Amino acid sequence: MRAIHPFHGGVHLAEHKTESTGTAIGWMSLLPRYVVPLSQHIGQPAIPVVKPGDRVLRGQMIGRPTGTISTAVHAPTSGIVSAVEMHPVAHPSGLTGLCVVIESDGADRAVEMSGIDWRNLDPAEVQAHVRDLGLAGLGGAVFPSAIKLQRGNAARIPTLILNGSECEPWITCDDMLMRERADATLRGAAMMRHLLGADTVLVGIEDNKPQAIAAMTEAARQAPFPVEIVAVPTLYPSGGAKQLTRLLTGLDNPTGKLSTEIGVQVFNVGTAYSMYRALELGEPMISRVVTVTGHVPRPGNFEARIGTPLRDLLAAAGGDLPGTTGHIIGGPMMGFDLDDARAPVVKAVNCIIAKRVEQFPPAAPAMPCIRCGQCAQACPAELQPFELYWYAKAKDFEKTRRYNLFDCIECGCCSYVCPSHIPLVDYYRFAKSEIRAHELDAQASQAARERHDFRTFRLEREKREKAEKLAQKATTRLDSGAVAEDDPAAAKKKAILQAAIERAAKAKVATTPQNTDNLSPTVQREIDAIEARRQAAPDDAAATGRQPTEAP
Amino acid sequence: MLTAILVLAGIGLALGALLGWASDYFKVEEDPIVDKIDAILPQTQCGQCGFPGCRPYAEAIAKGEADINRCPPGGEANIKQLAELLGVEAKPLGEGLEPKPKAVAVIDENTCIGCTLCIQACPVDAIVGASKQLHTIVADLCTGCELCLAPCPVDCIAMTVIPARLDNWKWQYPVIHLRQVA
Numbered sequence: 001m002r003a004i005h006p007f008h009g010g011v012h013l014a015e016h017k018t019e020s021t022g023t024a025i026g027w028m029s030l031l032p033r034y035v036v037p038l039s040q041h042i043g044q045p046a047i048p049v050v051k052p053g054d055r056v057l058r059g060q061m062i063g064r065p066t067g068t069i070s071t072a073v074h075a076p077t078s079g080i081v082s083a084v085e086m087h088p089v090a091h092p093s094g095l096t097g098l099c100v101v102i103e104s105d106g107a108d109r110a111v112e113m114s115g116i117d118w119r120n121l122d123p124a125e126v127q128a129h130v131r132d133l134g135l136a137g138l139g140g141a142v143f144p145s146a147i148k149l150q151r152g153n154a155a156r157i158p159t160l161i162l163n164g165s166e167c168e169p170w171i172t173c174d175d176m177l178m179r180e181r182a183d184a185t186l187r188g189a190a191m192m193r194h195l196l197g198a199d200t201v202l203v204g205i206e207d208n209k210p211q212a213i214a215a216m217t218e219a220a221r222q223a224p225f226p227v228e229i230v231a232v233p234t235l236y237p238s239g240g241a242k243q244l245t246r247l248l249t250g251l252d253n254p255t256g257k258l259s260t261e262i263g264v265q266v267f268n269v270g271t272a273y274s275m276y277r278a279l280e281l282g283e284p285m286i287s288r289v290v291t292v293t294g295h296v297p298r299p300g301n302f303e304a305r306i307g308t309p310l311r312d313l314l315a316a317a318g319g320d321l322p323g324t325t326g327h328i329i330g331g332p333m334m335g336f337d338l339d340d341a342r343a344p345v346v347k348a349v350n351c352i353i354a355k356r357v358e359q360f361p362p363a364a365p366a367m368p369c370i371r372c373g374q375c376a377q378a379c380p381a382e383l384q385p386f387e388l389y390w391y392a393k394a395k396d397f398e399k400t401r402r403y404n405l406f407d408c409i410e411c412g413c414c415s416y417v418c419p420s421h422i423p424l425v426d427y428y429r430f431a432k433s434e435i436r437a438h439e440l441d442a443q444a445s446q447a448a449r450e451r452h453d454f455r456t457f458r459l460e461r462e463k464r465e466k467a468e469k470l471a472q473k474a475t476t477r478l479d480s481g482a483v484a485e486d487d488p489a490a491a492k493k494k495a496i497l498q499a500a501i502e503r504a505a506k507a508k509v510a511t512t513p514q515n516t517d518n519l520s521p522t523v524q525r526e527i528d529a530i531e532a533r534r535q536a537a538p539d540d541a542a543a544t545g546r547q548p549t550e551a552p
Numbered sequence: 553m554l555t556a557i558l559v560l561a562g563i564g565l566a567l568g569a570l571l572g573w574a575s576d577y578f579k580v581e582e583d584p585i586v587d588k589i590d591a592i593l594p595q596t597q598c599g600q601c602g603f604p605g606c607r608p609y610a611e612a613i614a615k616g617e618a619d620i621n622r623c624p625p626g627g628e629a630n631i632k633q634l635a636e637l638l639g640v641e642a643k644p645l646g647e648g649l650e651p652k653p654k655a656v657a658v659i660d661e662n663t664c665i666g667c668t669l670c671i672q673a674c675p676v677d678a679i680v681g682a683s684k685q686l687h688t689i690v691a692d693l694c695t696g697c698e699l700c701l702a703p704c705p706v707d708c709i710a711m712t713v714i715p716a717r718l719d720n721w722k723w724q725y726p727v728i729h730l731r732q733v734a
Contacts, residue, residue, distance in 0.1 A: 039718060039719075045719070089718070091718060091721075093718065093721040095718055095721060097718050426723070430725050430726060433721075434722065437720075445594050446595070448594075448595040448596065448597070448693075449590070451677050451678070452597050452675050454677070455677050
């Protein structure tokens with residue numbers, strides 16, 4: 001029996017799990033229309049590779065990964081792409097995102113899918129495969145899985161943890177997945193174990209899911225590698241990656257470091273299951289289990305294709321009951337309010353809760369912080385939430401950073417226990433996004449500075465070069481000899497010129513009067529007379545330019 | 553008496569020589585505070601501060617010739633940082649200066665005549681084009697300085713405010729909505 005290392009803080013919450021665990025995972029009938037966002041993961045959005053009018057098959061790649069942190073997007077069914085356009089998406093901002101809209105043809109024909117020999121292939125090749133099949137973490141952060149399967153600088157990652165805690169109230173998709181598909185989940189874990197070179201595989205499950213624990217224990221007994229199924233005490237947020245790591249191994253994640261640096265990698269159980277589908281069957285991530293619960297007639301879990309409009313998903317559970325005041329995507333602690341039910345299911349959506357006012361009353365008005373310190377006692381990241389709140393409220397972001405704001409996992413324990421009902425996490429999210437934006441601005445301004453400096457340098461260089469050229473021209477004209485010595489081309493030119501001048505001089509000297517032999521005395525006398533005149537007035541001739549040609 | 557004067561004069565000379573040597577040996581080529589100020593400024597090179605670029609403004613601040621609140625693109629956050637660096641009080645943005653939402657310049661491709669005047673005006677080389685060829689602005693490199701607007705003879709450049717998108721969206725400052733209760 002593995003020793004449990006409790007983490008600091010945490011809160012006990014009303015679970016509301018049984019509402020949606022009464023029925024098996026349901027299958028949804030094929031819908032006429034799917035809307036697949038191209039940005040479903042953390043990192044660079046996928047680039048669309050289809051255009052309106054294209055015919056696509058189920059599992060066909062419609063968005064190509066780009067950049068380091070990215071993953072592909074695939075068609076959930078066969079049909080025709082009717083648009084690639086901005087469409088409402090499930091996001092706290094309520095903004096629209098670029099989506100591929102597919103009108104299904106009802107045939108649901110698939111591309112040819114086949115598994116790969118992951119045991120013998122090069123790990124880099126398997127990772128590329130995982131990236132092309134669109135795998136991203138299904139626990140909520142949707143980080144591209146291919147990157148998490150890299151060992152980095154380490155020779156191997158000794159510990160693989162499967163996260164089946166599912167600590168948030170209402171959500172039961174991982175619970176149902178483990179109950180029904182324990183065997184396949186552990187097969188996915190085998191692949192992860194192989195790629196990471198892990199020797200210890202731990203599955204952490206909160207002890208409020210006895211059936212999931214039993215199913216996984218049974219599957220673990222038959223697994224060809226050692227797996228330890230560990231029941232962890234039910235205490236929110238035991239499903240946080242850092243908290244679960246501490247619970248199972250006693251290791252703490254140092255500030256600003258990745259868990260792989262302490263030899264641990266954590267994956268959600270749903271991701272492990274998708275990994276099995278991807279590598280063993282060649283199926284891309286085109287569906288996931290989603291919990292539909294709250295104020296609906298038949299709450300339960302559904303295997304929903306990515307791109308299923310959320311209102312259709314709600315309809316599968318019987319639709320909203322009268323008195324529904326809104327919907328939460330995710331759980332009540334970390335989720336956000338849905339703006340538009342036309343938004344589709346994406347890889348990040350694990351749960352949708354229909355709210356009614358008795359269960360989800362409007363937030364009480366916030367009152368001043370009395371510095372009671374309850375938030376610090378509840379904080380699982382061992383931060384001082386009241387100090388963070390103080391500085392975030394004052395927009396003193398440097399101070400919030402010094403108080404380790406980025407260790408905050410936004411679990412909401414502090415807001416939950418706050419007797420003044422201060423929406424603390426909202427302040428931390430605000431501060432975090434301001435700091436991130438500021439960092440991006442700083443990068444942009446550094447780039448602008450470099451470009452500006454280079455431009456200044458270039459302009460000065462051009463000016464200098466122009467001045468030098470002018471100066472050179474001037475000196476060449478004034479003093480050709482001085483320049484000729486250090487310039488072979490000019491020297492050559494000068495030599496040619498010199499030779500020509502000399503030739504001309506020689507020719508001039510060599511010119512002698514012709515036809516002077518055998519002259520008659522009269523002609524000779526005439527010539528003499530002409531010569532005498534020429535001698536007498538050479539300056540006049542030169543001045544007037546006239547040739548002394550007239551005969552006497 | 554004389555000995556004392558000589559000794560003190562000697563000490564004075566020796567220390568003076570040492571100081572003279574040190575000032576030469578540890579000479580700082582450029583004031584490092586200018587670099588620090590320049591690092592804080594947003595590098596839009598827009599000249600709204602009245603200086604021909606961010607570095608000249610940084611130099612002016614360092615010399616005490618300019619106030620720290622002359623940079624609209626940097627805004628309040630910048631003033632705060634400068635105040636902290638220089639040990640002075642932060643103050644609101646200077647008179648006649650107004651912060652604007654972040655924008656990029658866009659060339660209307662139907663009107664551009666390819667005169668290259670905007671290319672020459674762009675302080676960060678963000679405009680691509682050649683004589684009698686259509687010009688375009690690389691949006692990612694544009695700092696929104698607006699210096700290309702004035703030289704354009706056909707007024708084909710307009711500033712476009714960067715819209716909120718999923719990738720640049722920020723969580724807003726939490727506000728508590730007041731409700732009328734009576």
